[in-house]
Amino acid sequence: MQKRPIVHVTRRLPNSIEDRMRDLFEARLRAEDTPMSAAELKSAISDCDVFVPTVTDNITKDVIEAASSRLKLIANFGAGTNHIDVAAAYAKGITVTNTPGVLTEDTADLTMALILALPRRLVEGDRRMRAGEFKGWTPTHMLGHRVRGKALGIIGMGRIGQAIARRAHAFGLSVHYHNRHRVPKGIEDSLCAKYWDDLDSMLAAVDIVSVNCPSTPDTHHLIDEDRLKLMGADSYIVNTSRGEIIDEAALAEALSNGLIAGAGLDVYEDEPAPHPSLFDLPNAILAPHIGSATFESRQEMGEKVLINIRAMMDHHACPDRVLPPGARLSLAS
Template sequence: MKKRPHVVVTRRLPDAIETRMRELFETELNIDDVPMSPDALAAAMQRAEVLVPTVTDRIDAALIAAAGPQLKLIASFSNGFDHIDVEAALKRGIAVTNTPGVLTEDTADMTMALILAVPRRLVEGARVLSADRDWAGWTPTWMLGRRVTGKRLGIVGMGRIGQAVARRARAFGVSIHYHNRHRVAPQVEEALEATWWDSLDQMLARMDIISINCPRTPGTYHLLSERRLKLMRPEAYLVNTARGEIVDEAALIKLIASGAIAGAGLDVYENEPMINPKLLRLAEAGKVVLLPHMGSATIEGRIEMGEKVLINIRAFFDGHKPPDRVLPSML
């Protein structure tokens, strides 16, 4: 009987995925779902042939250098892979895979929800009915937000998720603009009626809403720097469901607090899981809508992610190229 690879899973996964993992591999599960400390991760990498981390696990060069010689695959349960030092893993002969493509629609749904929630003040309104005070009833000038229809949406990153956001926004009568490293195919632009900007600066200065949908790479760290954020119009809103580090969070807080930017909808943060107290105060004041990194949190999406992890592990140990292998050239 062929020896089954020893797999260590760092967080709790859907029951169906954990059960199948136990059937296929010698699997250690994290039943308590307590995040692993760096020491615990190091110990896991000393005994595992396959590590299955998530975006909350920082697999840096030091951890990879200390890994045992038996570790051959890091099969991440994640769409992104910026939490793993892919180059260091490659040098050690450790393959890295992720789970792309299955969270596109879920993340785009949440992005669109924030695009609607922030200008229309939905969270503020919901809070009124849950507070310890009586609602006085409808009045013509109370809780006025801004109309979404007819506005210009600037999408930063026109990949799968960016295009899915564009499709949804068009249904609300929003004009689609985008900035991307490369211009998308003409047929995609035509279908989305999208306008390409080769200059991010130029686009930022003209949009009503900015949506961040690009991956976190060394080149996108603080892509929306303080200088760029200052280009946004005072009536504009920013929505980020990608990665917190793409936006200079301290600068964003300062500009929203001063009225230089109208507000923001955030599902990701620069120092997760720590949330800047100033952001929490802005949320209390109705200036921002904050969500706890739940853009991809659907049962269907998590199961599809797990299925990709299973396929990547099986393909690797069957001697085939994993379908979702990550290479440094993708960074």
């Protein structure tokens, strides 16, 4: 590899990160902050040593096949890698890395904000105020539900799920969780969290559901029409993970028919477009994928990308390598 590797970045990054990339690498940065087409991705990946995509880039096997033998690293700017065919990259000898950990607290903060705002109808109230509908306080105006004493069910007890659990206790919520594998007892005890092996049973027992699991073939439409029916009419659901985990059409129908009380979404099945019916529902909060949208988080994500590229340049193991299921990391990796 040449002394200054060619690093192609697909989206605009924080200015300080782009400046560092210019100093350290032969950086190919974009002036536009829009998603690249499949043809543009193939062109970019065909002539670089390091490729830096984001969640908006669909790095399919077809795109990876367009990479030259020079490409050694796909350094994703983001924690999730479901938009990258990691198995195809692994088969071609290309390392894939991500930026875990640095967005945990910010995403948990936004999740908690949605959990608090939904039962108290905060966003709906703001809309009514701006529309001039507030005519003065009355005893029955804009009644919502108290959060304290309610049960929170977390789907996916990873870093973010655990951070949400810690926040939930401060607001008097009891914590329940469903996970592919039960977390160690020490973590479970520290979070005072009850494990449910059966997701359906948990959904029927809790008041608020927070979706925090990764997007995989097994979690696609994990929350579908049947599971929404298990939830109570006074229950709420929040999703700050990946949109395709919830069947959005079924969710819109459940909200419209009063099967559940409300939903707070930061991610969407057909992002960036939510299901059209959601726009007309006062009991839906629609955030524009801002779970990690803080200056601090984006800066730290960029620094993680830089660290992984430098490790690759120095022939060290990349600290945030992502492997496909069943793959083994050799000592030489």
